[in-house]
Amino acid sequence: MDLSTSAMQRAANEMRVDIIQMLHxxxxxxxxxxxxxxxxxxxxxxxHIGRNADNVDAPDRHRLVLSKGHGVPALYAVLARAGxxxxxxxxxxxxxxxxxxxxxxxxxxxxxxxxTGSLGQGLSIAQGMAMAAKLDALDYNVYCVLGDGEMQxxxxxxxxxxxxxxxxxxxxxxxxxxxGQIDGPTNEIINLEPLADKLRAFNWEVQEIDxxxxxxxxxxxxEARKREGKPHFIIAHTVKGKGVSFMEHxxxxxxxxxxxxxxxxxxxxxxxxxx
Amino acid sequence: MGKATRVSxxxxxxxxxxxxxxxVVFDADLSKSTQSQLFAARYPERFFxxxxxxxxxxxxxxxxxxxxKTPFICSFSTFxxxxxxxxxxxxxxxxxxxxxxxxxxxxxxxxxxxxxxxLEDIALMRTLPxxxxxxPADDREARAAVRFxxxxxxxxxxxxxxxxxxxxxxDSYEFHFGKADVLxxxxxxxxxxxxxxxxxxxxxxxxxxxxxxxxxxxxxxxIAPLDVEAVVKAxxxxxxxxxVEDHSIVGGLGGAIAETLAEHQPTRMKRIGMTTYGRSGSPxxxxxxxxxxxxxxxxxxxEFMAHA
Numbered sequence: 001m002d003l004s005t006s007a008m009q010r011a012a013n014e015m016r017v018d019i020i021q022m023l024h025x026x027x028x029x030x031x032x033x034x035x036x037x038x039x040x041x042x043x044x045x046x047x048h049i050g051r052n053a054d055n056v057d058a059p060d061r062h063r064l065v066l067s068k069g070h071g072v073p074a075l076y077a078v079l080a081r082a083g084x085x086x087x088x089x090x091x092x093x094x095x096x097x098x099x100x101x102x103x104x105x106x107x108x109x110x111x112x113x114x115x116t117g118s119l120g121q122g123l124s125i126a127q128g129m130a131m132a133a134k135l136d137a138l139d140y141n142v143y144c145v146l147g148d149g150e151m152q153x154x155x156x157x158x159x160x161x162x163x164x165x166x167x168x169x170x171x172x173x174x175x176x177x178x179x180g181q182i183d184g185p186t187n188e189i190i191n192l193e194p195l196a197d198k199l200r201a202f203n204w205e206v207q208e209i210d211x212x213x214x215x216x217x218x219x220x221x222x223e224a225r226k227r228e229g230k231p232h233f234i235i236a237h238t239v240k241g242k243g244v245s246f247m248e249h250x251x252x253x254x255x256x257x258x259x260x261x262x263x264x265x266x267x268x269x270x271x272x273x274x275x
Numbered sequence: 276m277g278k279a280t281r282v283s284x285x286x287x288x289x290x291x292x293x294x295x296x297x298x299v300v301f302d303a304d305l306s307k308s309t310q311s312q313l314f315a316a317r318y319p320e321r322f323f324x325x326x327x328x329x330x331x332x333x334x335x336x337x338x339x340x341x342x343x344k345t346p347f348i349c350s351f352s353t354f355x356x357x358x359x360x361x362x363x364x365x366x367x368x369x370x371x372x373x374x375x376x377x378x379x380x381x382x383x384x385x386x387x388x389x390x391x392x393x394l395e396d397i398a399l400m401r402t403l404p405x406x407x408x409x410x411p412a413d414d415r416e417a418r419a420a421v422r423f424x425x426x427x428x429x430x431x432x433x434x435x436x437x438x439x440x441x442x443x444x445x446d447s448y449e450f451h452f453g454k455a456d457v458l459x460x461x462x463x464x465x466x467x468x469x470x471x472x473x474x475x476x477x478x479x480x481x482x483x484x485x486x487x488x489x490x491x492x493x494x495x496x497x498i499a500p501l502d503v504e505a506v507v508k509a510x511x512x513x514x515x516x517x518x519v520e521d522h523s524i525v526g527g528l529g530g531a532i533a534e535t536l537a538e539h540q541p542t543r544m545k546r547i548g549m550t551t552y553g554r555s556g557s558p559x560x561x562x563x564x565x566x567x568x569x570x571x572x573x574x575x576x577x578e579f580m581a582h583a
Binding site: 065117128130155 | 320
């Protein structure tokens with residue numbers, strides 16, 4: 001697989017098309033937070049985790065917990081790109097009998113690693129997985145992708161305190177900071193700022209990047225591999241609906257699937273990026 | 276007299292640490308009360324003090340379970356089961372091999388009062404389709420249940436007492452997961468009971484025997500999955516059913532038996548247990564007040580038998 005910056009950029013945009021097609025076929029789902037997330041997942045899963053069909057069960061595999069479970073179409077698209085599931089299976093999203101549940105379910109589809117969708121729970125699971133690595137003297141990292149809205153949940157802050165206390169430095173959190181949640185802009189609902197200051201005060205190693213800059217994501221994830229006694233937090237500033245101009249809005253396309261004409265317009269626009 | 280089942284648990288778990296390297300134990304700042312401290316003292320590298328963060332403890336344990344560990348997570352039952360939505364998602368739905376150990380259940384904890392008393396925990400946990408629920412009645416049964424759970428794979432809930440409980444089994448006892456345990460045979464009615472009130476129920480049966488009432492007493496240590504066959508058979512054979520538990524009569528053992536019999540063997544029935552919030556008092560005083568001591572249980576059964 002070509003993992004150059006330009007190839008990953010192109011792959012991410014191709015997967016934006018997958019996401020639109022999946023959500024259009026399903027008739028429901030969350031485009032905004034899937035499109036904001038796809039660049040992060042592309043670099044994390046394809047390059048840094050190196051997921052493929054052969055290592056998906058390996059005890060020492062790197063793991064990724066998608067705590068913002070509603071963004072799972074992006075994860076399914078990346079797993080298809082990684083060869084873990086057939087590409088044509090993507091269109092089974094949200095249908096009866098499919099492994100591709102509306103939110104991740106590890107017992108149905110182990111490759112998603114954890115069951116999420118009730119917000120705020122994934123970081124605790126990731127912490128436990130990362131601590132298990134230490135207990136077993138295995139070398140894997142655990143990546144956890146949070147949404148900004150779910151950072152309002154108390155359980156996230158429990159885990160932020162706990163993981164720093166336990167010095168879980170093989171734990172790498174990436175915040176898909178797309179600034180929107182269902183009822184409005186995040187900073188108008190419950191503001192997280194000043195976020196980096198809070199996280200540093202919680203004894204985390206903090207980086208702040210543009211979450212759509214493939215090279216910046218790559219660089220930050222490389223930096224986060226350092227094991228120096230602190231867990232890692234990458235604040236990735238993103239745009240909800242990124243890549244489809246009419247979906248780039250903090251709330252409008254949170255949980256609404258595109259209709260026929262909208263899907264066609266979105267894919268046409270994405271094809272101009274791929275041309 | 277007797278021993279608290281939390282102590283039996285703590286001692287047995289610490290012993291199992293030697294033979295079960297996959298066991299990891301979590302506590303939320305109550306290890307001295309839950310008795311997980313006994314494991315912590317012997318296997319500090321496999322013990323995790325998670326602080327007063329029950330949500331995070333449940334999730335982190337689920338993460339470890341998904342990496343092949345066998346976590347036991349310990350707290351007062353109401354504090355851990357109260358974080359039900361995390362149990363529902365991160366343990367139940369995830370099919371994570373986590374045993375949730377809830378101690379200090381029921382009004383029998385005494386003076387601390389209602390805030391520390393789990394009276395609704397069984398009801399919540401029963402709604403999760405794959406949650407095994409075990410409530411031992413004495414030391415031998417508690418130890419056997421812990422040994423069973425160390426090798427069990429799947430979500431489980433172990434409900435334990437703060438107070439000492441008298442032995443109702445002898446050394447010949449064998450624990451069979453999912454099977455009703457007949458402690459006393461009788462023909463006039465069957466009393467299904469569980470946990471800390473089992474011994475008192477046997478005493479009540481002795482009292483009523485003096486009055487010519489012949490009670491069958493069945494210990495339900497496994498509330499889920501319930502031994503439906505044994506429950507239906509006992510109800511059919513005796514024609515009258517009583518349940519006794521230190522828990523709300525809604526959704527607990529009484530609820531489970533009532534649901535089962537309503538579908539399979541409609542039977543005249545009385546549920547003895549909690550119908551109000553708890554309050555402070557001595558454990559024995561509270562059992563007397565709420566009719567959960569031997570005299571209270573006998574009184575409840577007597578009233579029922581007079582009209583049933």
